[in-house]
């Protein structure tokens with residue numbers, strides 16, 4: 001089976017009038033379909049940069065990133081991005097927030113609407129669909145943001161510290177919930193975080209092998225956790 005994402009000898013350097021910042025150096029990584037990978041590293045080590053490269057928002061300085069055997073580009077429909085802030089719009093109901101990606105991409109058809117309905121029902125938001133985002137808890141908001149992302153049926157989800165804005169207790173439960181949804185929907189996901197505990201939030205999902213990749217400016221270490229339960 002060929003990997004869904006293949007990163008080969010990736011380096012990235014930012015160039016600004018003040019100079020250059022070497023951010024990623026010689027990263028090699030393969031992500032198979034259905035895998036959940038966590039990338040852990042301290043602030044500033046290049047985690048968000050790595051996601052930006054994988055999503056095609058920026059091009060590698062050196063190296064290549066393949067998505068399903070093709071070089072990535074920035075209009076790929078393969079990618080769903082979930083950020084620290086949920087970016088739900090307060091002037092829209094939960095339902096109209098969840099529809100937003102489909103609206104923008106002109107994909108509001110019966111099949112997709114049915115899919116959204118089933119996600120809202122399965123993940124406990126259906127009865128809140130006419131609420132405003134401010135009437136939801138932090139964890140519910142993150143679930144709504146995830147459903148908005150899933151609506152476009154991305155092949156891979158890029159999660160950039162999606163729980164950082166939540167309080168500790170909510171972060172734990174939202175982490176579990178989001179991990180369960182991703183597993184149930186059989187999505188491939190890449191989570192970046194500086195929080196080791198968050199990186200293994202999917203511990204209940206009986207993954208036989210879970211990769212934690214620790215990135216730093218100069219090196220990448222792979223830590224393999226076996227049979228996390």
Ligand SMILES: Nc1ncnc2c1ncn2[C@@H]1O[C@H](COP(=O)(O)OP(=O)(O)OP(=O)(O)O)[C@@H](O)[C@H]1O
Nearest residue numbers: 014016021023042043044045046047048049050194
């Ligand atoms: N647009 C940019 N222009 C110049 N330098 C940048 C730019 N974006 C990020 N950097 C630099 O690249 C390095 C890595 O930044 P990045 O945001 O990828 O790290 P991170 O690990 O995601 O950090 P955090 O956990 O704080 O979000 C930092 O030194 C940062 O200052």
